[in-house]
Amino acid sequence: xxxxxxxxxxxxxxxxxxxxxxxxxxxxxxxxxxxxxxxxxxxxxxxxxxxxxxxxxxxxxxxxxxxxxxxxxxxxxxxxxxxxxxxxxxxxxxxxxxxxxxxxxxxxxxxxxxxxxxxxxxxxxxxxxxxxxxxxxxxxxxxxxxxxxxxxxxxxxxxxxxxxxxxxxxxxxxxxxxxxxxxxxxxxxxxxxxxxxxxxxxxxxxxxxxxxxxxxxxxxxxxxxxxxxxxxxxxxxxxxxxxxxxxxxxxxxxxxxxxxxxxxxxxxxxxxxxxxxxxxxx
Numbered sequence: 001x002x003x004x005x006x007x008x009x010x011x012x013x014x015x016x017x018x019x020x021x022x023x024x025x026x027x028x029x030x031x032x033x034x035x036x037x038x039x040x041x042x043x044x045x046x047x048x049x050x051x052x053x054x055x056x057x058x059x060x061x062x063x064x065x066x067x068x069x070x071x072x073x074x075x076x077x078x079x080x081x082x083x084x085x086x087x088x089x090x091x092x093x094x095x096x097x098x099x100x101x102x103x104x105x106x107x108x109x110x111x112x113x114x115x116x117x118x119x120x121x122x123x124x125x126x127x128x129x130x131x132x133x134x135x136x137x138x139x140x141x142x143x144x145x146x147x148x149x150x151x152x153x154x155x156x157x158x159x160x161x162x163x164x165x166x167x168x169x170x171x172x173x174x175x176x177x178x179x180x181x182x183x184x185x186x187x188x189x190x191x192x193x194x195x196x197x198x199x200x201x202x203x204x205x206x207x208x209x210x211x212x213x214x215x216x217x218x219x220x221x222x223x224x225x226x227x228x229x230x231x232x233x234x235x236x237x238x239x240x241x242x243x244x245x246x247x248x249x250x251x252x253x254x255x256x257x258x259x260x261x262x263x264x265x266x267x268x269x270x271x272x273x274x275x276x277x278x279x280x281x282x
Contacts, residue, residue, distance in 0.1 A: 001236050002208060002243035004269055005030030005067035010247035011258035012043040016058060019045045023064045026263045027270070030067035031059075032244045033110070037071075037100055043250070052107025059109065067242040068112035068153070068207065069105050073098055075137040076118045076130065076158070094137035095144050098152075105150045112151045112206065114181050115141070117169065118158035127159075135172045142175035153181035153206055156197070161190035163197025163205075170204050182240070183209040184231045194231040198238050205238050210269070211246040218248050218255055221268040232272045245269065 006028050008019055023031050038048040047055050047069070059066055075094050101113050117138075120130045138154065145152050156166045166180050180201045187197045198205060210231060212224035221228050235243060247261040255261070 001273055002238070002240045003029045003065075003067075004245065004266065005032050005065075005242050006245045006247070006262055006265070007032045007034055007070060007209075008043060008045050009034050009070075009250040010245075010261060011045065012250040014045050014258070016045045016047065016050060016055065020058055020062050020064055022258065022262060024062050027266045028064070028245075028262070030065040030242055030244075032067040032114075032242070033069050033108075034250065035069045035071055035101065035104065038104060047108045047110075048104050052104070052109070055108040066108060066110045067244060068114060069101060069108075069110045070114040070244075071101050073101065073113075073115040073141075074118040074158075075115070075134045075141070076120065079133065095140050098141040099144050102145050102148055102150050102152075106148055110150070112153045112179075112181075113145070114153045114155055114207075116155055116157050117160045117166075120159040131159075131169075135169060138169065138178060139173045139175060142173060142177040145177040150177075151206060152178045154178060155181040155183055155209070157183065157186050161186040162192040162200070163187060164192070164200040167200045167202075167204065170201075179206040180204045181207045181209060183246075184226050184228065185209075185211055185213060188226050194227055195234040198234040201238075203239055205240045207242045207244060208235055208238075208240045209244045209246055211248070218252055220261070221245075221265050228268075229272055232269065236273070243269070 019031055033047045035047055036042050040046045040048050105113050117134055121127045142152055154166055160166050163182050182197055182201060182205055212219050212221045212226050212228055214224040245265045249255045
């Protein structure tokens with residue numbers, strides 16, 4: 001069964017020390033950093049602002065694991081210049097943007113870097129060309145991660161909302177350095193049942209993301225419209241290592257503080273697994 005982590009989108013104003021202390025206090029086994037890269041100042045807990053060795057020691061001291069880095073990297077940018085750009089090898093921008101996050105993950109001991117596909121044109125021919133470019137770029141980005149020990153995770157979103165959509169792209173890229181992260185919200189919005197998406201991804205599913213929504217706004221797990229229980233149940237038969245709880249306080253003003261949301265989420269999720277035992281416990 002996947003082990004439980006939380007994303008720092010819940011607590012953008014916390015220091016890394018406070019984030020890790022909260023993980024211990026509330027029973028989480030891991031933390032996923034939302035990162036903007038080296039020098040990023042958007043979050044107080046940005047790992048790119050602290051020496052990697054220090055970050056690793058902080059995790060080790062508390063017995064908490066780094067579940068990964070989550071980024072906003074996407075591979076759908078338009079080709080420019082329109083004519084010459086198509087002749088360039090997979091558009092170097094993709095690898096240029098990805099490589100620093102891979103380097104940061106190596107430094108802080110993060111096993112994965114989360115990325116997106118993202119939006120493809122709806123017009124048939126334009127959509128096919130854009131999808132081919134996306135696949136080529138993802139292949140080059142995966143090559144950049146080769147031999148680093150870091151796994152790139154393509155999350156379902158945008159034009160790839162279902163697990164089946166991500167599986168199709170992973171098949172086309174065909175790289176052991178690229179796997180899947182499956183998020184409940186976009187899949188449910190696209191009408192995909194959790195067990196269907198999890199089955200479509202199969203052994204390529206490395207992590208999952210859980211939240212709940214009521215009227216499109218984040219709410220406590222179990223109080224919204226998303227099939228959270230079915231999602232967690234489906235993950236129990238998957239190889240996903242981490243289940244990452246998202247409380248989008250960084251993006252949605254007015255949400256409850258992380259100190260209120262995190263223990264409530266942990267209690268709910270542990271209640272769905274092993275009669276309330278810790279997720280991942282033996």
